[in-house]
Amino acid sequence: MTSASIIGFAALKEEVRQRIASREWPPGSLIPNEQEIALEFGCSRSTVNRALRELAESGLLERKRKAGTRVALTPVRKATFSISIIRQEIERAGEKYSYLLIDRQHIKPPTLIQKLWRLGESDKILHVKSLHLGSSRPFALEDRWINTIEVPSALDADFENDSANEWLVKNAPFSHGEISFSSQNSTASDSKYLDVTEGSALLLLERSTWSNKIPITSVRLCYRPGYRLIATI
């Protein structure tokens, strides 16, 4: 056993990752229990627990009480990526952010949203359409519904200068959300705003967010061709 005597949970995670990568602990195998690992590395069980727990959360290990800890046989790995305000994303890329409000209406939503959000049949909510630009080039087209039944103060915002994206982040923090990625050929309307050929492949991001189970907003973002979203494993 090669084992450092002084070790923290982070170093231990790295060591476990290496043992798995080197196949010293091959996929599907049972690894020593927390107590034994703690003994080997001269640290406490809490430290081992944190290291193994985090590796399990990322999908590399599978843990069961009594059965012990196994290297995942067919790992369902988890990848994470950051969602920031679009302005920040553009500015981080070193470009100048600008923003254009295309449309803002207080109207009845499509049936899908009406049912999903359990709105009354005559309830009107806010629909906002806008364009985000980086160095004056179209970056992403935003189409958003805001649940003004739950966030009535959004009706007071005109979204002329600050995007709905930004307003919501600051005024209606959400607790949970769901994002879906897909792709779609650019429609005539998309093409006009994004300044691309009709039919271009666009990356489509649809996001719904809730605050304590109350729906807040649902947004559809069409990114300009060439945009890449990066995630790490």
Place this chain on the structure above:
Amino acid sequence: MTSASIIGFAALKEEVRQRIASREWPPGSLIPNEQEIALEFGCSRSTVNRALRELAESGLLERKRKAGTRVALTPVRKATFSISIIRQEIERAGEKYSYLLIDRQHIKPPTLIQKLWRLGESDKILHVKSLHLGSSRPFALEDRWINTIEVPSALDADFENDSANEWLVKNAPFSHGEISFSSQNSTASDSKYLDVTEGSALLLLERSTWSNKIPITSVRLCYRPGYRLIATI
């Protein structure tokens, strides 16, 4: 102060999320320190630490020693999604998985990969092209390079029955990776295999993985139109 007296780290996380959502702790504000929260909820500082640490990891809080813990002003939220073997993904959707090997060659890679992986100029590696199908309908087109300098045993696999995807998961576990999403119009070749109109918008997923800083494989997956990848916040 409304506070439960018996509480675990998970309940505490939920409580903090609610206080943020309800704007009792608005964006940018300083929240009480760990000791104070522990006192309020009648638990130990360790428990508070775990709750707040995890919320900070997910981007909702910002923590600094001495400065304390703040509700993120412009939260850079983190979303996570699972990456499983394509076979599993198809089977979970209740479809029958099948697989077609299109091409397998031991050749010199493109310059980009040669440099990125620091290969010799005459090094040959493995290139595998294949199609994943769900209930006999094309699901995703896979184009993969495998670093056989580091994983020579891949040369012994013929990938006729088991996909390279699956073989690698079981034989060359990776420790880190990067994924990028983009979209692309279907080429003539893509269209042939995926059975779609040329020019259709395809979701493109490119993934590179490493095992202890050693590049293992780089894959480009083109999903059939209509495919959605879901992530949660």
Place this chain on the structure above:
DNA sequence: TAGTGGTCTAGACCACTTG
């Protein structure tokens, strides 16, 4: 029923950062 991980505690020391 016994073994394993999951959580919690009380306390400690340290690292970092702001004033």
Place this chain on the structure above:
DNA sequence: AAGTGGTCTAGACCACTAA
């Protein structure tokens, strides 16, 4: 210099589950 979070420890009890 002092206050805060970051980590670690030794120990405890509990929850789950395979045998």
